[in-house]
Structures are given as structure tokens and as C-alpha cells.
Amino acid sequence: MLFDPPLVPATLIRRYKRFLFDAELESGELITGSCPNTGSMRGLTTPGSRCYLTRHSGGTRKYPHALELVQADNTLVGINTGRPNRLVEDAIEEGLIGSLGTYAERKREQKYGVNSRIDILLQDPEKGLAYVEVKNVHFRRHEGLAEFPDSVTTRGAKHLEELGDMVEAGHRAIMVYLIQRGDVDRLRLCRELDPAYASAFDRAMSRGVEACAIRCDITPEQIRAETMVPVEETRLNSVS
Template sequence: MKLCQPRLEGRLIKRYKRFLADIELAGGEIITAHTGNTGAMLGCSDPGSRVWIYDTENPKRKYRYSWDMVEDLAGNLIGIHTTRANKLVSEGIANGVIKELAGYEAKPEVKYKNFNTRFDFMLCKNDAPQHCFLEVKSVTAKRHTDTAIFPDAKSERGKKHLDVLMDALMQGYRSIAFYCIQRDDVNCFSPADEIDPLYAETLRKAHAAGVEIMAYKTRLSPDEIALYQAVPVSLY
């Protein structure tokens, strides 16, 4: 996926109020950018980090620029735009990168009748007896040296999504929790018990019930990002 242009490089001064970040551009100008990530952004918002923003070129927006990528203090690129995860997964299904979902067509934002909620995707396949529901989570945090973790803050909404996936499974649908890891410096995925033990326990319960868990990492550059490789999932 080619990222929005034109792109500007800068240094993070601070992130605040969840959605805002002050950034110093290469020429010394300081701008306030919108941050498309409501999580804690552990390891992704250290002052002085190298960042990339893009100009929305939308005169109606209060904040003209959006921040979507950071280089952490160890030199690893991380995509921080949460909603981009859905686009990456849609692209990965369409181009066959996600081999477990080969042959499916993805329909986004499908309402689920048993709950007042929507799934990120409903997947359809001619030779499949039932549709498949898929919920995507954007992963940016990691533990130790090589384990991606989710969530990076307590997530009641995330737990609800797992409950709905289990309900869909009981109705006969294939159900998948998909973790889109927007970084390349990890080799496995695990729930973050140390941050949200209830979410982690619910994920294990969902897996035991039959909900599939998939995790893929991305290859990144300042101008492009794409899913490219599955990583093992460790639930404990």
C-alpha cells in the first residue's frame, strides 16, 4: 500500500489529548498533527522520535496534518494509524497474501443482527457453506525483544468484539480475530495479560470455543506498508 502524499518528516515533541501531537519539521517549523490512534501507543510516542506525517490538503479540517508513522528509539518503523489496519487486511485478502483466506471476497462494515455492532468484514466464498466474520485489531506495541502484544491499554470494546465473534461461531459462522501488526521487528504475537488480563482471558476462551486467531506482520518504509508474513500466536 502506497501511503498518502505529500509526506513530511519531523521529530515528535509530545503527544497529548490522545488525538494530538506537536511535531518539529526539518526546517524548524512546529505543527500540531492529528493522531489516528486512541491507544496508549507504548514505545511509539517517545519525545524526539523520528516521525512522518502527511498533508490531508483538506481546508475544512481543524488539523491539516495527520501523523501515521514513527521510528522508535531503537530504529524500528511502526505504523500507528489504527484504521489503516482494515485496509491492509482487505488488500492482503484480495492479493492472496493471507493464505488462510484465499478465495474469499471481503465486504466491510457488516452489521451483526444479534448485537448492536458491526464486524470489520464479512467474507464470502462460493464453495463455503457459511459466511465468515472477521474482526481486525491494529497492533503497535511489543514485549521484550520480539513479541507483539495487544491491547496496549484496557479495552472493553475489544472484549465485546471477542464476545460477538463467539456468538457468531455459535450461530454456525466461521469467526476470526485478526491482529494486524504494523511493525516488522517481531516474530510472534501474544495477548497482553500484564495490561488487560480480562481481554487476554477472553481471547483464550474464544480460541477454546473455536474462534480462529491470526496474526500477520507488515513490511514498512516511510512511503509504503503491506502485510507480508504470518507470525505464530502464543496465548500464554
């Protein structure tokens, strides 16, 4: 996925009110922009960090700049939570996620469960239905190890329960963790930050939900799904 138009380099001043950030452009201009990530962004909001911005031209946007990449731990990290679904679709098309690319039809944002929408629904006359839920990952504390979540996510636990319900209804259900950084080689649940999510994950695995993680390759010019990396807790439930 190419960044078009090209990203604008800047220096992060602060991120605040969840939706906003201040930055200094290379010209010295100070700007306020929108932050397309309402999570904690733990470890990615250090003042003075190199960052890259999307700039929307025209229209009636109050803030034409949006935060896209932040440099942390000497690597570029994608923070835009609007990217993962498209990147996972690309990975499915390219055959990176087991047999998911062999389904005949793919739909987005289909209603299921209790007032929920599944990110990607795969359909096939022979294979049946496969429900694919996508989560964005960018948290890293230890070398080579991505972790999820980086804060409490009640909604994430609800999604795991609903995926388990789909398995018990006779369908396939897959949890995909899209890692928007290239300096990791595995993913682990951050159990101490959200024990309830970890418990929901364990229950989902026991019910037959599958899980996998996809690592991205990121440059200031593009972001692409690169390869699968192991999820330490899956064992027998890795995607095939």
C-alpha cells in the same frame, strides 16, 4: 499501500489529549496535528522521536497534518488505526491468510452481534460466512515479540464474545492482529495489562474462533502486509 502524497518527516515533541500531537518539521516550523490513534500508544510517544506525517491539502481541516509513523527501537511503527482493515483486505487478496482469499464476496463494516459491525464479512455459496475482526498492534517490549493489547480494551473483549457467538451459530470467525512494525516474529497476549481481554480470548478460542497475526513491512514510502507470524496462544486455532 503507497503513501500518496509522500509523508513529511518531522521530530515528535509531544502527543496529548489522545487526538493531538506537536512536532517540528525539518524546516524548523512547529506544528500541531491530529493523531489517528486514541489508544495509549505505549512506547511510541517519546519526545524527540523521528516521525512521519500525512499532510492533507485543501479542505477545511483544522489540522492538516496527521501522525502516521513513529521511529522506535530503531524501526518504523505505524500508528494510524485507519490503516489495518485495508491492509488485511490486501493480505486476503494476496492469499496471505489461509483460505480467506478463496471466498466469493467480501463486504466491509457489516452489522452483527449487539450494536456491532464486523470489519470484514466474507461470503461464499459453498463455504458460507466468515466474520473477520481486525485489531491494530504496535506494542513491543521484548526482542521479536509483539503484544496486544497495550491497555485495557473492553470493546475488544466484547468483539471476541460476539465472534464466538457467530461460530456457535454455524459460521466461521477469525481474529486478525495486524502488526504495524517489522521487527517482530510472533505475537503474544499482554495478559497482565488486560486480564479480562485475555480471558475473553481464551473463551473465544474454546468456542472455535480462529486467530492469526500479520506483520507489516514499513518504509517512509509505503506500508504493506508482509507475512503471517504465529500467535503463541492459538495452537489448534490458527487460520488455515
